[in-house]
Amino acid sequence: MPHGRTPEEARAEARLTAARLSGEGVVALALTWVDNAGVARVKGVPLQRLPEVAVEGVGFSPVFDVFLVDDAVTTSRYLGGPDGDLRVFPVLDRAVALAAQPGWALAPGERYRQDGLPHPACQRRFAARMVEAAAERGIAFRAAFETEWIVQRAADGSYPTDGPAYGLHRVTDCSDYLRDVLLALEAQGLTVQQLHPEYSPGQFEVSVAAKDPLGAADDAVLVRATIRGVSAQHGLRASFAPAFEPDGVGNGGHLHLSAWRDGHNLLAGPAGERPAGDGASFLAGVLRELPALLALGAPSPASYLRLVPSHWAGCFRCWGVENREAALRLIQGADDQANAEVKCFDQAANPYLAVGGVIAAGLAGLDAKAPLPEPVQGDPALLPPERQPPRLPTSLDATLTAFRTSTALRDALGDVLFEAIAAVRAAENAAYAELPPEDLIAATRWRY
Template identity: 85%
Template sequence: MDQGGVPRAGDQSREEARAEARLTAARLSGEGVVALALTWVDNAGIARVKGVPLRRLAEAAVEGVGMSPVFDVFLVDDTITTSRYLGGPDGDLRLFPALDRAVPLAAQPGWAFAPADRYRQDGLPHPACQRRFAARMVERAAERGLSFRAAFETEWIVRRADEDGLPTDGLPTDGPAYGLHRVTDCSDYLRDLLLALEAQGLTVQQIHPEYSAGQFEVSVAARDALGAADDAVLVRATIRGVSARHGLRASFAPAFEPGGVGNGGHLHLSAWREDRNLLAGQALTRDGEAFLAGVLRELPALLALGAPSPASYLRLVPSHWAGCFQCWGVENREAALRLVQGPDEQANVEVKCFDQAANPYLAVGGVIAAGLAGLDAEAVLPEPVQGDPALLPPERQPARLPTGLDETLTAFRASTVLRDALGDVLFEAVAAVRAAENAAYGGQPSGAVIAATRWRY
């Protein structure tokens, strides 16, 4: 904080922040941008926003943009709970845009996207800032000589929208799962999506139809862990924008219809020391094994970050490739942790039990924290599971992960690893939101839960 008491963005001085903002504003203005969407993701997994005119970017970068800390206890339906530390009308925070991540939104002309970090009025980081939490875990790993490459898969389901933009029951395609028919029917839509993502600097690895009717998946290239979470927010915003321009409405909800296969949000992550991928090779390195063992041990608690909605547990069912058993396996799509082998630079672990109700910053930060705890404990993996765990004899079946948010909340509250990593303020805010959403929706029939959440994520 400078002598005037105004918080600064990161380690920059006011002058440095102002200079960077002016350069960013000039760049964005040259691409037709007139407003910047400063985004953060709350503990219910909803991306929230404050917009500023581009002409005010320098002021926003130096002074920040005001917002209430009460957003940390918003629920998915916009009702508000309280936690031990947060809630009520008092207090204020400052949003600072990450200018190095500012990018014009190709499907929303005139607008640009920038993730935001949240600071207190005295210039210190807000202890419940989810993006800063992910950054802290990356920094904690760097102290041990570790870095990460990460990416989130994005699955979504589209339906036709009416003239008011509201979703209907109309399908844009009746093509079969994974079928070329579906790509043919939606070729203009998918082409425009690819063009928009690439225009925003994202490298698309693949795009394809998924299992459910009207469902698609896109994967972008891995990058640093914090950047991967930023990309997850940007990809979804882009899908929404392109969908709207094609008269469609996109849903990223974990469960879209009773009995159906919902949308996953699988996290892929590899851990590196210097130039060596700890998860590569036919035999895991000792540190690679300890990292994965730490994640596996914390999975029941990690679901509070990666599968946080009452709707998440309608997706986490056996024999649906959702990863509902607490086990790992080599290339096993039924295991909660799937070890993906291949060229050394591409080997990674896929956390299959996560979905897109998750705040991606909490998800990636929590996985890193759990893995580091495994390293500290020199944890050891059990034997990998082959085949569908649900078909194994009962005595050989691994433990089921929690089957409801109430079980997950119990595991989360008992996790000293995640409390230490998140800090009391953020930990209690997450727990309060989970408890309130479980109270509101946990006892409702699946159809009611789906109807309440289908178009929120």
């Protein structure tokens, strides 16, 4: 049984969960996990079967670890083909009734082998292992993902507003829709920090309160499912793709992370100054691994249409205090509330891989006492060439090369998951990298 529970304990918890959800009108549970292509996959089960599912799980093929974004299937050194089976189990304390999909609830799933051992390619379990590795060093994290999306009318592909970037005009035009997004998120227990228009036509952003890393990744999946549900109710279609229009500003999926030990934020320092000690080494580790981390956080060939200079996408391998052009931005809030924002990530990413990978890279830097270089001020693209920090990879192919040579990420992910990710990236690169931008965008616009 997962998490060391007995069958009796699992059934008892499931009965309580089912009773709670039934009282909210739920009749079915969407049991979901996110694959290596960044797509949330699902098995639906009637709520009345939840006690049975909590004990036995639901069968699913391990081949889904090598699915591509277009549902084509590749193979890896360890995974692929028609053989084998896994059991996916619901994380019962994260099950929530979906406000925009009456009768349905959603719960994240974790995958196990038929002998009861964790599946070595389970992405959520990978993130959990990294949290546990940090805890062994006395460190706990708070994390949150920003969610950006673009909406069009489902009927004709037009934008529901022609208002300016960040403009009140857009809120006025879409006030009913945005109200319902806010109400649905809050009905599901999420604390919304901000909801506002973004830069591109029809683009919005929502930020929710930080949680532990697993909770943050669970929330990222839940937020997107909720936005899709509310959008459908309003005759809209939502896209979370990293690139939506050629030469446009796509959707980011920035990760915010703070590191705590004994009640002290390791990333906090005097205003305008760098963190010191383990906090500095943690950031240095993330910075060192950023080219390889893009395989987890910017995993689509379309991601590199977004990662361009002077677009606040973080395409330079540098860090800066409150610098929105740096790939790693240090935000220094009041009262020990500093956090690092990884700006080069987008929502083609599996959030469990993204947050787990950043923790793994940071811990490797901490263990090595890696030195943190000087911060960069201003737009790196406008600096003299001799002072410019290096660009991050400009293609998925270059990112894959960096990923394959990353000892820190291979050690953290384990060979089975590492090789599956590499296989999916290589196959998607082969399928899409040579397409013109407009064709690449058309192929991926509605897949995320």
